[in-house]
Amino acid sequence: MSSIPDSCYIHSGGSVILTTDLSPCGVTNSTNPQVPCCWKGDTCLSDGICTYTHSLDGGSGYVAAGCTDQGFGDGCRSLCAQNTYGDIVYVESSKTWHCCSFPPDGIRNCSQPLSDQFLAPAPKELLTIQALPKTGTPSYVVATVSSTPTSTPSGISTSASSTTSTAAPSTTSSTSNTSTPSTSGGLSTGAKAGIGVGAGIAAVGIMGLIGFLLFRRRRRQPYATDTNVHELAQPPTYYANQTKYAELQGPIAEKDARTGPVELGTTER
Structure with missing residues (x-):
């Protein structure tokens, strides 16, 4: 059964103190017996980080989250435990988070962070878990995030737990926006x-x-039609008519009409 914790703890100068200035980032249950805490009026992010929009001298806008468990057990991270406050800053050159420094005057200085560093995604890649009101009880929404880095480079220590924290919805009405995948x-x-x-x-x-x-x-x-068909030769004249004509040789003698028939002589052999 889920319940809203009524206690939040923070690290301060190496000690763990109970404070009423923080609110839980979600409800607890058998799966998540403890959850992170952030300052009232701030926003709970993933990886045990809180963000604030109000101005703080020397601040970066980010601070390490507290916990509903005094021992900072599963679901919480112990970050910058030796600092008076949990101010943190993301260093772009090293792609890691660092604890802000606190000079003797007590004013935080995130522009000159300490060498203490830990793993977490860049600010733009952190997930928003819960917005906390300055007064009253938050209306919790469902969110599940991992508070454990996926890998640890050599030389960087981390005290993150290996479980996830889940915020369950309350009975008060709350809406969750469902993004619609864009179609290409x-x-x-x-x-x-x-x-x-x-x-x-x-x-x-x-x-x-x-x-x-x-x-x-x-x-x-x-x-x-064959355009190259040759014309057949004309047939001989004697094929044109069935009558044959013999060509006479020599001059033609005109017969005198008055001359009588001439008797041909015979030649003896």
Whole structure:
């Protein structure tokens, strides 16, 4: 059964103190017996980090979270335990978080952080868990985050626990925004496949039409007029008529109409 813790603890100068200036970042249950705490009016982030928007001299806007458990057990992180306050800063050059320094005058100086460092995502990659009101009881929303870094570079120590912290919703009405995945522009895979198949069918149809036209053209060639057909020679004149004519040799003698028939003589052998 879930319940809202009524106690929050913080590290201060090497000690753990109970304070009423913090509120739990979620409810506790059998799965998450303790949860981080942040200052009232601040926002709970993942990885045991709180963020604030009000101005603090020398601050960075981020501070280590407290815990509902005095021993900072599972679900909480012990960060910058030796500092008077848990101010922290992200150093871009090393991609790590550092504890802010506190000079003798007691004013925090996050522009010159200590060498103490720990692993956590960059500020823009931290998850928002719970916004805490300055007064009253928060209306908790569901959120599950890991407070354990995925890897630890050599030379960097971390005291993070290995469990996750979960904030359960209360009976008061609260809304959770559901983001809708954006759809990428352009054609879908199915549409592209359809276009490819259609193009293939069209190409096959065109090739078939060209083949059919070539086939018809070759079939018609034997019946085409041959422009190179030679004219047949004219037949001989004697084939034109069935009558043969003998060509007479020598001059033609005109017969005198008055001359009588001439009797041909015979020649003896």
